[in-house]
Amino acid sequence: MVNRKIRVLVAKPGLDGHDRGAKIIAYALRDAGMEVIYTGLRQTPEQIVEAAIQEDVDVLGLSILSGAHDYLFPRIHELLKAKEVNDILIIAGGIFPEEDIPKMKAIGISEIFRPGTPTDEIVNYIKSNKPVKS
């Protein structure tokens, strides 16, 4: 596959309705030439994992500001593991207390972007860290 566009699923897990950030990221990644699918609000971990597989994405971006990441992220990780998906780059953005960051990294979330991150920093991170799909 030559020059396949980077495919990204921007997902809103849980009941959180704050989607300003998710939509801005979706716009910015699209402007940077990526193909972006946005799930919309209130997605269960099952729906997100299903969509990531169906859409054959390179990157899964999780956006959450409600504090429910401590349940939802490990659950998403479990489901991906159960489906033996290991070639998707997972990143997250939102509001997280400092002490949760190492826990999130330990379950395979490569990078966590917190309030104030310029969008091009996220674009560059994806470009230099995207997995090579077989």
Add this chain to the structure above:
Amino acid sequence: MFEKDELDELRSHKEKWTGKVEMGLEKRPERKKSFNTTSNIPVERLSTPLDIDDQSYQKEIGLPGEYPYTRGVQPTMYRARFWTMRQYAGFATAKETNQRYRYLLEQGQTGLSVAFDLPTQIGYDSDHPLAQGEVGKVGVAIDSIRDMEILFDQIPLDRVSTSMTINAPAAILLAMYIAMAEKQGIAPEKLNGTIQNDVLKEYSARGTYIFPPKPSMRIITNIFEYCSSTIPNWNTISISGYHIREAGSTAVQEVAFTLADGIAYVEAAIEAGLDVDVFAPRLSFFFNSHLDFLEEIAKYRAARRLWAKIMKERFHAKNPRSMMLRFHTQTAGCTLTAQQPENNIVRVAFQAMAAVLGGTQSLHTNSRDEAFALPSQESVQIALRTQQLIAYESGVADTVDPLGGSYYLEKLTSGIEEKAREYINKIDEMGGAPAAIEEGYIQKEIQDSAYRYQKEIDEGKRVVVGMNKFKIEEPPPTGLLRVDPKVREDQISLIETLKKERDSVELGSSMARLKKAAEGKDNLMPPLLEAVKAEATLGEICDLLRKIFGEYQPTTTI
């Protein structure tokens, strides 16, 4: 407003002055080629009487407490009583939140504002699978009237007003509040407070919708009708621009989309056969206070004037109270930075000052640590003190609308009114706010503004102090509030006990009556009151209504 001769003289004087100033610009250029507000309204170098000479003072500005209320809804404003200091609060269980409320009241707060957790806001009990990870996180978990009783334990409900940020299930939480107050011996007519009850902005900006627009509008008009006779001092809705702004809109869009939602509610209530002058006096509003200090002050004044005109001219209201836009304000959470968080105290102070200079009726000041977590008690205290400093020390509350008459501010007030009216006309052409939301128009306008704003920050055209300029290396903050995940287990055991203890016969018959009312046309409030008194849970009631009304399917436009 000014003598013609004097204006002519000023005009030629200003031309000469401008010529002189512009000659000097080569040597001493201005900071930018053009200056604009966040709504992209041009900001001139100087405003003079020439900028407002087409305004009629009597018609457009007038006196406070009189139509069109540009200068304020009460004649004496804060000389009589300060705005209500009302901090939005709620986390974990009813018991913990009750302690925070009592602390805030001890500290001089004058009203309560309940933050509910997401499962409560979306009508799921704490034991629902979708509530996993969410219970007690962004607010307090309320599953039944028992939680409500704990939440308001030892709080004098006849003396404190309570605002509840609850929308799709607002009728149920209001029923719980009325029933709980009755148990405490306080009659409904003695209760003061507000339910947010604004589902249109949930579709366009906030996301805690349950039912589709049609049954949602029916529930809302049922509330208007029930409250006007039974709980007359209650604000039946808080038509909210706050979340529209937080989602990224400009100040003009905030006014326009909020008032367009307001128009839709008024139309729905009139359609349902209600008299505008009976329900409209209890409509209230909720706005954001963002960074652009003068634009924000002008925004509140413009919103007041525009709403008064809409109520008078479009809906032929006769009662002056129907024309008064009374509003709550919250400082802009989205402007708080995770970098150098102490700076947020100052940001909030400016924003709070703008709300006061704009004539707000109540105010929430955000806490410095909200880019990380729910606020700690210490942070909330600083936020409340900020309001007390403005009230008791700054002196700005001693005269009504102190900035009224500023050439710039009056011009900007008119500019915002005019641009908001253009949007409202456009929305009218689309068939009103519900149709514009259905098409995704309002969502698209908001997200485009949000992206533009973000790009300005990314490109450094918009400076955020401490974030994209004046940066430092700093350690992560400490002392943040954290909600124990055990809260869900505690709530689940309360639900289990409740289900064992309650009278199932009474419950069954009250739920049957509710079902009948929902399927028919009767007002839902009386059967809802019976159901909550029979200790039906919030989730049980919402499930019943979901079966009858269906669920909203959002339009996602990216």
